Amino acid sequence: MIEQTFQRIFGSLPEVVVRAPGRVNLIGEHTDYNDGFVLPAAIDRAITFAGRRRADRRVCVHSLDFNASADFDLDDIQKDSEATWSNYLRGVSKFLEADGHRLIGADVVFGGDVPREAGLSSSAAVEVAATVFWSKLLALQLDPLYVIKLSRRAENEFVGVPCGIMDQFISALGRRDHALFLDCRDLTYRHVPLRADVKIVVFNSGVKRALAQSEYEVRLKQCRAAVASIALLTGRPVKSLRDVEISDLEAARGAMDNLLWRRAHHVVSENQRTLEAVKVLQAAGLERFGELMNESHESLRSDYEVSCVELDTLVNLARRQEGILGARMTGAGFGGCTVNLVRAEAAEHFAQAVARGYEEAGTLKAGIYVCQASDGALVNA
Numbered sequence: 001m002i003e004q005t006f007q008r009i010f011g012s013l014p015e016v017v018v019r020a021p022g023r024v025n026l027i028g029e030h031t032d033y034n035d036g037f038v039l040p041a042a043i044d045r046a047i048t049f050a051g052r053r054r055a056d057r058r059v060c061v062h063s064l065d066f067n068a069s070a071d072f073d074l075d076d077i078q079k080d081s082e083a084t085w086s087n088y089l090r091g092v093s094k095f096l097e098a099d100g101h102r103l104i105g106a107d108v109v110f111g112g113d114v115p116r117e118a119g120l121s122s123s124a125a126v127e128v129a130a131t132v133f134w135s136k137l138l139a140l141q142l143d144p145l146y147v148i149k150l151s152r153r154a155e156n157e158f159v160g161v162p163c164g165i166m167d168q169f170i171s172a173l174g175r176r177d178h179a180l181f182l183d184c185r186d187l188t189y190r191h192v193p194l195r196a197d198v199k200i201v202v203f204n205s206g207v208k209r210a211l212a213q214s215e216y217e218v219r220l221k222q223c224r225a226a227v228a229s230i231a232l233l234t235g236r237p238v239k240s241l242r243d244v245e246i247s248d249l250e251a252a253r254g255a256m257d258n259l260l261w262r263r264a265h266h267v268v269s270e271n272q273r274t275l276e277a278v279k280v281l282q283a284a285g286l287e288r289f290g291e292l293m294n295e296s297h298e299s300l301r302s303d304y305e306v307s308c309v310e311l312d313t314l315v316n317l318a319r320r321q322e323g324i325l326g327a328r329m330t331g332a333g334f335g336g337c338t339v340n341l342v343r344a345e346a347a348e349h350f351a352q353a354v355a356r357g358y359e360e361a362g363t364l365k366a367g368i369y370v371c372q373a374s375d376g377a378l379v380n381a
């Protein structure tokens with residue numbers, strides 16, 4: 001228990017304990033930074049923060065997962081190139097202060113069971129937990145959207161990793177047994193119930209996402225270039241790929257750089273798939289939902305080119321098993337995880353069979369997570 005660890009390190013029990021979950025995205029991949037649609041669920045793996053106030057302006061923080069400690073001064077918050085695990089808390093603290101929230105020193109312990117660098121958004125979970133931690137400790141009464149945006153800002157501007165808003169959003173506002181349908185343009189959202197007779201099974205390929213950040217930046221730029229090109233060719237006021245129709249793409253096909261066209265084609269078609277997926281999920285059309293997941297993977301693999309051999313292997317193995325509805329890579333890609341929608345009664349056998357096949361096919365072992373869609377950090381907080 002984190003309370004006992006906190007007591008062992010700091011000599012008394014914490015005043016506040018908060019948790020924020022990781023996430024798995026069911027469909028709507030690489031659409032969030034294009035003002036598009038996403039359908040993630042928060043998972044039953046989370047990061048927990050425990051802490052208490054200090055009388056000064058120092059933050060003394062211990063990471064359970066790294067078994068390391070660091071401390072910083074609230075009046076001079078700098079990025080730490082060694083204790084990089086502490087930068088999420090530093091970033092969140094810095095921007096809260098910059099926005100006029102007067103923080104006070106704190107002793108903090110944090111850790112959890114969201115695997116790192118697996119595409120399940122452990123960093124968003126740390127950021128959201130850190131923001132909610134300050135909000136609880138100091139009774140800050142922060143608006144949920146502010147919590148989400150500030151957490152993302154810490155990742156983008158302090159840690160220096162570009163990302164959309166999906167991960168922080170779902171970590172904050174996920175709901176038990178539901179997925180969350182989010183419009184990343186106006187940030188309106190709706191919870192969509194998941195049925196009890198299907199399970200979300202996630203396989204961790206074990207491939208660390210070495211290329212993820214640089215290639216993510218490349219994709220961001222390609223999407224912007226595609227927007228400029230489509231606007232020019234169609235003469236339409238296109239602000240982002242969200243504004244592009246399949247018919248615009250067809251019209252621009254011959255005149256546009258083929259690589260940019262394929263990138264745009266993924267995003268535009270993925271938005272359509274996500275809209276349809278939400279509709280069929282509400283109507284309990286699970287077979288179609290699974291097909292849309294499969295199509296999403298194809299599009300990510302061939303048009304967007306963010307999959308890798310190991311993810312493709314996991315997806316292909318999954319599709320041969322009984323009880324599978326749909327399988328695709330999830331998250332940024334280049335390693336990390338696949339997400340599978342599986343009939344509940346087949347889930348256990350399915351998971352073992354895919355993991356066995358993966359081990360036989362290569363050198364890595366797959367991590368298996370049968371996920372329960374869970375509440376976000378701000379639900380019942």
Ligand code: GLA
Pocket residue numbers: 028029030031032033121162163164165166167331332
């Ligand atoms: C990462 C980012 C998200 C999103 C996904 C791809 O997880 O953090 O914002 O862009 O990749 O869908």
